[in-house]
Amino acid sequence: MTPWFYVLFLFLYFALPVSEQFIYGTSLNFSFKKGLPVFIQKKIYNADVLGYSGEAYFFIWAKNNLKESSGYIFGVIKDNNIISSITSTLVAAVLLSVFLYVSQLNLQQIIEVDREYFYYGALAVVLILASLIYFRHYIITMSSGMASKIFGIHLARLLFVYSVEIIQWMVVMPEVPLYIWFTYMGIKIISTRIPFLPSRDLLFIGASLEISKFLNISGAGIAGILLASNVLTKLMNLGLYSFLAFKGSLIKKEETDSTQKATSEGDSG
Numbered sequence: 621m622t623p624w625f626y627v628l629f630l631f632l633y634f635a636l637p638v639s640e641q642f643i644y645g646t647s648l649n650f651s652f653k654k655g656l657p658v659f660i661q662k663k664i665y666n667a668d669v670l671g672y673s674g675e676a677y678f679f680i681w682a683k684n685n686l687k688e689s690s691g692y693i694f695g696v697i698k699d700n701n702i703i704s705s706i707t708s709t710l711v712a713a714v715l716l717s718v719f720l721y722v723s724q725l726n727l728q729q730i731i732e733v734d735r736e737y738f739y740y741g742a743l744a745v746v747l748i749l750a751s752l753i754y755f756r757h758y759i760i761t762m763s764s765g766m767a768s769k770i771f772g773i774h775l776a777r778l779l780f781v782y783s784v785e786i787i788q789w790m791v792v793m794p795e796v797p798l799y800i801w802f803t804y805m806g807i808k809i810i811s812t813r814i815p816f817l818p819s820r821d822l823l824f825i826g827a828s829l830e831i832s833k834f835l836n837i838s839g840a841g842i843a844g845i846l847l848a849s850n851v852l853t854k855l856m857n858l859g860l861y862s863f864l865a866f867k868g869s870l871i872k873k874e875e876t877d878s879t880q881k882a883t884s885e886g887d888s889g
Contacts, residue, residue, distance in 0.1 A: 707774040719806035
């Protein structure tokens with residue numbers, strides 16, 4: 621597999637932690653060096669432990685390490701998640717329409733659902749988003765300017781991730797037409813927007829292999845790309861979590877030793 625696949629994977633992996641550093645840095649005051657390891661662990665908790673467990677971890681960390689009140693920290697996390705959901709839903713709806721328009725795959729070939737249900741679903745999403753925007757002052761506590769800035773960061777991250785991921789697939793299988801990668805990205809958007817569903821990555825891999833039959837492309841090549849990304853993500857999560865946990869234990873040990881030393885010197889004095 622081309623080395624560019626792994627280089628682009630690193631960009632994809634760190635896109636969320638880096639963007640969250642800028643997002644939370646607009647409301648909470650901490651340095652990039654201090655925040656990045658926290659957002660990496662937040663990402664790992666959400667991916668491999670339980671949905672929103674990363675937010676709980678970040679809340680506890682911020683409460684213990686920042687000077688802001690618990691209520692303010694909770695409000696910032698709550699507002700950010702609402703804005704993130706609105707942004708990702710809007711981007712998913714727009715890009716899904718574009719990707720499926722330029723693709724040559726009819727979803728009804730795979731999902732035996734009447735077209736009317738898709739319209740009803742789209743209408744429900746529009747109504748929910750319109751309600752959230754209309755009642756935003758009752759739901760989101762931060763200022764409109766701050767919310768707009770966070771919305772822009774989320775939007776830039778999502779467009780960056782979708783673009784880089786398509787490029788990552790293209791460098792591995794350059795013979796595959798672009799519209800087919802648009803099709804796969806459309807299916808990925810669908811699979812990742814299904815709520816309360818575990819193992820979404822595995823669902824996407826299974827759906828991608830099934831779709832390859834309709835598109836007449838190599839199922840083995842598609843499986844290789846998606847499985848490699850999935851395995852690399854798991855290995856990165858495990859490696860970084862172990863490293864950061866070990867580093868954290870060393871820092872705590874040094875702080876404990878310093879406290880004990882200062883206490884013993886005070887007693888002897």
